Amino acid sequence: AAGFLGSHLSDYLLDGGFSVVGMDNLLTGDLANIQHLTGRDFVFVKHDVTNYINLPGPIDLIFHFASPASPIDYLRVPIQTLKVGSLGTHNTLGLAKAKQARFLLASTSEVYGDPLVHPQREDYWGNVNPVGPRGVYDEAKRFAEAMTMAYHRVHGVQTRIVRIFNTYGPRIRIDDGRAVPAFMSQALRNEDVTVFGDGSQTRSLCYVSDLIDGIFRLMLSDTSDPVNIGNPQELTISQLAEQIIALTGSRSRVVYRPLPVDDPR
Numbered sequence: 001a002a003g004f005l006g007s008h009l010s011d012y013l014l015d016g017g018f019s020v021v022g023m024d025n026l027l028t029g030d031l032a033n034i035q036h037l038t039g040r041d042f043v044f045v046k047h048d049v050t051n052y053i054n055l056p057g058p059i060d061l062i063f064h065f066a067s068p069a070s071p072i073d074y075l076r077v078p079i080q081t082l083k084v085g086s087l088g089t090h091n092t093l094g095l096a097k098a099k100q101a102r103f104l105l106a107s108t109s110e111v112y113g114d115p116l117v118h119p120q121r122e123d124y125w126g127n128v129n130p131v132g133p134r135g136v137y138d139e140a141k142r143f144a145e146a147m148t149m150a151y152h153r154v155h156g157v158q159t160r161i162v163r164i165f166n167t168y169g170p171r172i173r174i175d176d177g178r179a180v181p182a183f184m185s186q187a188l189r190n191e192d193v194t195v196f197g198d199g200s201q202t203r204s205l206c207y208v209s210d211l212i213d214g215i216f217r218l219m220l221s222d223t224s225d226p227v228n229i230g231n232p233q234e235l236t237i238s239q240l241a242e243q244i245i246a247l248t249g250s251r252s253r254v255v256y257r258p259l260p261v262d263d264p265r
């Protein structure tokens, strides 16, 4: 709940009249993201969902968003990333089963790996390197999807899977290393804007409020198959850099740096 998306999801649910219990182990989350919720119908529990979750009382909806999600974060904490995607998904699904709650898994466009099919439809199985540095995130989320479908098929849990594409907006960490906050902070300081590779790789960018609205609607739907939420218009990373430089009126120049290993094209 104290991460970028979890905090916006909490806002959305509280505005919709829900009582919210927010969990976070604060590995990549930050209490500053949920400080404004003091006094609302919100309880914060500091907990790592890779451990058994004990919550009294009824629960209607469970949104499992716990995970490092930025490449620099999951490269720094690869084992925690694998554990929260596997053990954390198992525990949150177990809670959903026990409470007869609906469950939504935050999955990722990274399940497609470095895709060989464009654009990526949900029925494409992807092109993932399990043993590369990004494998810890991609495979954890692929396992999480498999576990979610197993709980759906075996235990009849009402499950939803959203595959989230690159999302941006307020509260994204300025130093989380991703293209939008990196380019914005570089442009605002008139520093070099660092494009990795030749900048021809594309991303599908979604504004956070659109994403959260889509996620809530998916939760209310009856779709247990995975659903992509992103943007039908892809941008190259070079276009993104140029747009941010233009919008900020910056004097920054674009500089090219090596493409990280297994960076999706």
Ligand code: UDP
Residues within 6 Å of the ligand: 071, 166, 177, 178, 179, 180, 182, 183, 194, 195, 196, 197, 201, 203, 237, 259, 260, 263, 264
């Ligand atoms: N990227 C870049 N410069 C940066 C940060 C990221 O060129 O300072 C590139 C990165 O290599 C990738 C794309 O921008 O090709 C999007 O990266 P991001 O980390 O935002 O998300 P990803 O989709 O790779 O998880």
